[in-house]
Amino acid sequence: MQLLDQLRHPRIVEYLSHGIHDGRMYLAMEYLPVIPIREVVASQSRPKQIRLACGIVCKLLEGLQFAHEQNIVHRDVKPANILTYKQGGRLQVKLADFGLAKNFMEAGFSSISHEKEIRGRVK
Numbered sequence: 003m004q005l006l007d008q009l010r011h012p013r014i015v016e017y018l019s020h021g022i023h024d025g026r027m028y029l030a031m032e033y034l035p036v037i038p039i040r041e042v043v044a045s046q047s048r049p050k051q052i053r054l055a056c057g058i059v060c061k062l063l064e065g066l067q068f069a070h071e072q073n074i075v076h077r078d079v080k081p082a083n084i085l086t087y088k089q090g091g092r093l094q095v096k097l098a099d100f101g102l103a104k105n106f107m108e109a110g111f112s113s114i115s116h117e118k119e120i121r122g123r124v125k
Contacts, residue, residue: 005103008072013065015085015098034087034096042086042093054093058086061095069097073107076100 006017016032039058043051062084069076076083076097083099 005074005105006100008105009069009074009100011065011068013061013096014068014100015096031098032096034085036085036087039081039084039086057093058084058095062097065095065097069100069103072105074100074103074105077102077104 010016015034018030018032020027020029022028043054046054062079066076066079078099078101079097083097085096085098087094087096
């Protein structure tokens, strides 16, 4: 949660609050009316699919660049964590789920992951 509080950026889902209610921990995040990426891309012609995919990746990279400038590595980028939605008739993109993220400058290098090792789920 400390990492999430550092990540205030238009391309990253906003962390709002956390706490305990009825003995259960909760994490409140920004609500987005998400449209599945595959649905967004599939509804377009092939040339538009390519332009759209490139646009989505460029927007995603803005969020990742900001996180990296804060010394935070996401470590679980996958389609399910790339949220697309429409705002004002335009497609928007935000990166979600920093659950495996790590700040290497503050935490130091640890044995939690090694070179060529895969963490998270692969689909």
